[in-house]
Structures are given as C-alpha cells and as structure tokens.
Amino acid sequence: MKTSVAASWDVDSILRVGMESLLDLFDDSCEGTMAVDDHGRIAWINDKYAAFLGLKSPESALGKPVEEVIPNSRMREVVTTGKPILLDIMMIRDQPLVVMRIPLKDDSGKVVGALGFALYDRLQRLKPLVSKFSELQWALANTQKELAQLRHTKYSISSFVGVSPVSLELKHRARRAAQLDTTVLLLGETGTGKELLAHGIHAASGRAGKPFVGINIAAVPETLLEAEFFGVSPGAYTGADRKGREGKFKIADGGTLFLDEVGDMPLQVQAKLLRVLQEQEIEPLGSNTITKVDVRVIAATSHDLKQLVADGKFRSDLYYRLNVLPIVLPPLRERVADLDALCEHLLEQIATRTGMPQRELTPGARAFLASYHWPGNVRELRNALEQAGMLTDSIALSEDDFASILTVESALPIPPSEAAQVPLTEIRPLAETVAEVERNLIRSALESTGRNKALTARMLGISRATLYQKIEDYQLLSD
Numbered sequence: 001m002k003t004s005v006a007a008s009w010d011v012d013s014i015l016r017v018g019m020e021s022l023l024d025l026f027d028d029s030c031e032g033t034m035a036v037d038d039h040g041r042i043a044w045i046n047d048k049y050a051a052f053l054g055l056k057s058p059e060s061a062l063g064k065p066v067e068e069v070i071p072n073s074r075m076r077e078v079v080t081t082g083k084p085i086l087l088d089i090m091m092i093r094d095q096p097l098v099v100m101r102i103p104l105k106d107d108s109g110k111v112v113g114a115l116g117f118a119l120y121d122r123l124q125r126l127k128p129l130v131s132k133f134s135e136l137q138w139a140l141a142n143t144q145k146e147l148a149q150l151r152h153t154k155y156s157i158s159s160f161v162g163v164s165p166v167s168l169e170l171k172h173r174a175r176r177a178a179q180l181d182t183t184v185l186l187l188g189e190t191g192t193g194k195e196l197l198a199h200g201i202h203a204a205s206g207r208a209g210k211p212f213v214g215i216n217i218a219a220v221p222e223t224l225l226e227a228e229f230f231g232v233s234p235g236a237y238t239g240a241d242r243k244g245r246e247g248k249f250k251i252a253d254g255g256t257l258f259l260d261e262v263g264d265m266p267l268q269v270q271a272k273l274l275r276v277l278q279e280q281e282i283e284p285l286g287s288n289t290i291t292k293v294d295v296r297v298i299a300a301t302s303h304d305l306k307q308l309v310a311d312g313k314f315r316s317d318l319y320y321r322l323n324v325l326p327i328v329l330p331p332l333r334e335r336v337a338d339l340d341a342l343c344e345h346l347l348e349q350i351a352t353r354t355g356m357p358q359r360e361l362t363p364g365a366r367a368f369l370a371s372y373h374w375p376g377n378v379r380e381l382r383n384a385l386e387q388a389g390m391l392t393d394s395i396a397l398s399e400d401d402f403a404s405i406l407t408v409e410s411a412l413p414i415p416p417s418e419a420a421q422v423p424l425t426e427i428r429p430l431a432e433t434v435a436e437v438e439r440n441l442i443r444s445a446l447e448s449t450g451r452n453k454a455l456t457a458r459m460l461g462i463s464r465a466t467l468y469q470k471i472e473d474y475q476l477l478s479d
C-alpha cells in the first residue's frame with residue numbers, strides 16, 4: 001500500500017496519501033483488517049485476521065456474507081446506515097477484541113462497502129478497557145448463573161411439615177395438582193405455608209427444571225403492576241426503563257408464576273391478567289407485539305376471595321379461572337397435631353442457622369403453644385421459637401419463655417394514655433409529632449410480629465401496600 005508522494009500537494013493527493021498512510025498504520029498495528037462490499041460480503045481480509053479466525057486462507061472467506069465468517073459482526077449495520085462504529089468491543093472465539101468500523105463511500109456519497117479493524121493487545125491504552133469489559137462479562141455470567149439457581153426452587157412438597165390428617169390430605173392434593181399442570185389457588189391465612197407449598201408443587205411438576213418466579217401483588221405499587229407483569233418495551237419510557245425490561249410472565253416462561261396476595265390486585269389489572277391466562281399471550285407496555293408464553297400460574301390469597309367477588313372487588317370470571325384447583329391451608333390453631341413436628345423442624349432449622357445447640361420444649365411449653373391462637377401461623381411460631389431461644393441459655397424452653405413473647409398487644413410500646421401526657425414545653429408541630437408516633441408504632445408492630453408485614457398491616461388496620469410505603473418513607477427497612 002506504500003505510495004510515493006507527488007511533488008505538487010493538491011488536496012486530493014493529501015487526502016489519498018493520508019488515507020493510504022492510515023491504512024498502512026492500521027494494517028501494521030492491527031490484529032486484523034477486512035473489508036466488505038455494499039451487500040455485506042467479504043471483499044478482502046488480511047492474513048493475520050484470517051489466521052486469527054481460524055480460516056484456511058484469506059481467499060476462503062471472499063464473497064461470503066460477513067456473519068458467516070464473523071458471527072457477531074456489525075459490518076452490515078455500517079453498510080446499511082453509512083455510519084461508522086468507531087469503538088466497539090466484540091467477542092471472537094471467547095476473546096474480546098476492540099474493533100473499529102468505517103463506511104467506504106464513492107464520490108457521490110453512496111456507500112460501497114465498509115472497512116473493519118480489529119485492535120487487540122497492540123494498543124496498550126485500550127487494555128484497561130478490554131480488561132474492564134472482561135471483568136464485567138465475568139460478573140454478569142456469574143450473576144446470571146446465581147439467578148438461575150435461585151429461580152430453581154429449593155423446596156419439595158415434603159418440605160411442608162405436617163402429620164395431621166388435614167396436612168396429609170393437603171399434601172396429597174398438592175401432589176395431584178403438580179401432575180395436572182392447571183392453575184392452582186392456595187387459600188389460607190398469612191404464614192400458613194402457601195408460598196412453601198407453591199414451591200413444592202412446582203418442584204414436583206414437569207416444569208421443575210424451569211424458573212419459579214414469585215410476585216407479591218400487595219407489595220407492588222398499583223401503577224407499576226402492569227409493567228411488573230408484562231414488561232416494558234424499549235423506548236416506552238425515558239429514564240431507567242428506557243432500555244425496556246422483561247415482565248414476570250416472560251421470565252417465568254416454561255415454568256411457574258406464583259401470584260401471592262392475588263386478592264389485592266386492582267380491578268383494571270385483573271382484566272388484563274384474565275386475558276393473559278386465557279390467551280397465554282402478553283403485550284409489553286408500549287409495544288404492539290404480542291408474545292406467546294407458556295406459564296403455569298399458582299395464585300395465593302389470605303383474603304376470602306368469594307367475599308371480594310360479592311363486594312365487587314374481585315372479578316368473578318377471574319375468580320373462576322383461578323379457582324380450578326383450590327387447596328385450603330388451615331390455620332395452625334386448627335391443626336394442633338402438627339405442632340410437635342413443626343417445632344422440631346423449626347428448632348432444627350434455627351440451630352443450623354445460628355450455630356447454637358438445638359433447643360427442646362418442656363411439656364408446659366408444648367401445652368402453652370397448643371393453646372395459643374397463632375394469628376401469624378407457622379411464621380409466628382418460628383419467630384416465637386427463635387425469640388424464646390434468645391431469652392434463655394437453657395436447652396429446654398419453658399412456658400415462661402413464651403409467655404412474654406406471645407401477647408402481641410403488650411408489645412406495642414406507646415399506650416394512648418401515655419401519648420396524651422405530653423408536657424406543654426415539649427409541644428411541637430403536629431405533623432412532626434404524628435410522624436414520629438407513626439414511625440415508632442410501625443417499628444414496634446414490625447418487631448412484635450417478627451417483621452411479618454401481613455400481620456403488622458392487619459394489626460395497624462392499614463393495607464399492606466400502605467405499610468410497605470410507610471416502611472420506605474420512614475426508612476424502617478433495615479431496622
């Protein structure tokens with residue numbers, strides 16, 4: 001490509017010589033150089049690049065569509081748009097290459113092809129960029145692997161501990177449900193093990209190798225629910241969602257979607273959910289395209305769905321659609337026969353997690369636990385066992401160790417009478433005082449229920465969504 005410089009320095013000569021010198025420079029310092037024609041076919045490729053790509057000879061690539069030789073190539077994009085891609089990173093044979101692509105235009109400005117340069121470790125200054133890219137790729141691959149593992153359920157139906165006839169019957173129904181691949185509706189108070197059973201049904205089903213994806217409808221603000229379910233197409237919003245994102249239905253494709261607290265779903269979203277369940281098709285927000293999905297839905301609620309239908313708060317057609325195979329999880333107080341097995345199991349779990357010796361229960365403690373009404377069910381039982389263990393060093397937990405824990409009302413810290421006795425000198429703006437009282441009350445209620453949101457919300461007489469909002473407002477997340 002070397003050229004002798006003409007004596008007279010007209011603009012054309014300068015440009016031509018400049019261009020040729022530039023090409024020589026790149027040819028010398030690049031790992032590879034290549035050109036495509038206006039149809040994206042390889043018109044030229046140098047020896048180094050051909051050898052790097054593992055080709056028999058440069059000639060063997062000529063005339064082939066560029067993607068056939070370099071699968072990730074964006075040369076065709078340069079030819080189509082006429083715009084250069086001055087700095088990009090491309091993976092070839094598991095190696096990151098820094099690449100540059102420029103369009104070639106004739107005198108009239110028409111694109112006649114494109115030139116590509118692959119610059120790797122000759123350019124020392126690009127090395128930090130390349131290693132950063134490799135690090136990020138490695139971290140991304142690891143995160144994706146972890147996420148995939150997390151989405152594969154860790155439980156089986158036998159993880160649901162229970163020996164009472166009613167528990168055995170519900171596990172039997174769960175196993176049947178797993179085989180049938182239909183929609184399942186889990187009904188039961190908070191903490192009765194609906195989510196645990198949903199994991200178990202998924203694990204025993206033909207979908208076990210695919211993702212299990214959960215969504216707690218009560219915890220998602222109403223305005224975000226649709227995006228959360230169906231996803232957002234790229235460009236639908238500005239800001240963080242600009243690139244678009246997949247909805248839970250898409251993420252669960254082939255697997256199971258667990259809709260927790262389905263009774264809290266706003267009516268307008270209910271209509272859309274019903275359509276998706278019927279058609280098995282989703283339309284991401286801001287897109288006109290419809291995507292087929294294959295998702296098995298397991299819904300759960302602690303509300304009386306029939307009553308919600310009667311009150312006009314839940315669509316009857318959606319109710320029937322979900323209620324194909326209902327499984328009722330009775331409250332713990334109605335299956336006291338499960339208590340011993342559950343305590344044994346939970347005490348073992350606690351011991352493993354804390355590294356402390358496993359505790360036992362005295363006969364008095366067993367009788368006390370059997371007489372308690374368990375509004376928070378198994379979740380509350382686990383918290384009570386954990387808290388009682390923290391109050392004493394003794395291996396055997398007695399009735400007294402539980403007595404102070406299991407009176408929810410006494411745990412609330414600010415009796416109304418005390419709140420009223422504020423000295424005049426301490427009077428502050430009402431809003432500030434109310435906010436402080438509210439914050440303290442929510443924090444104490446959360447503590448007394450072992451951070452059980454459903455129970456806390458119920459105790460405070462507010463919805464779960466409001467509770468989540470207030471937890472965020474008062475920054476009670478890490479308390």
Ligand SMILES: Nc1ncnc2c1ncn2[C@@H]1O[C@H](COP(=O)(O)OP(=O)(O)OP(=O)(O)O)[C@@H](O)[C@H]1O
Nearest residue numbers: 159160161189190191192193194195196378379454
């Ligand atoms: N039968 C059971 N055997 C063992 N562990 C249980 C059982 N039931 C519940 N648990 C445990 O109790 C806790 C609460 O259970 P889970 O979250 O499944 O309840 P839930 O009914 O989905 O509650 P919510 O309605 O509040 O979401 C979990 O830690 C779960 O593992």
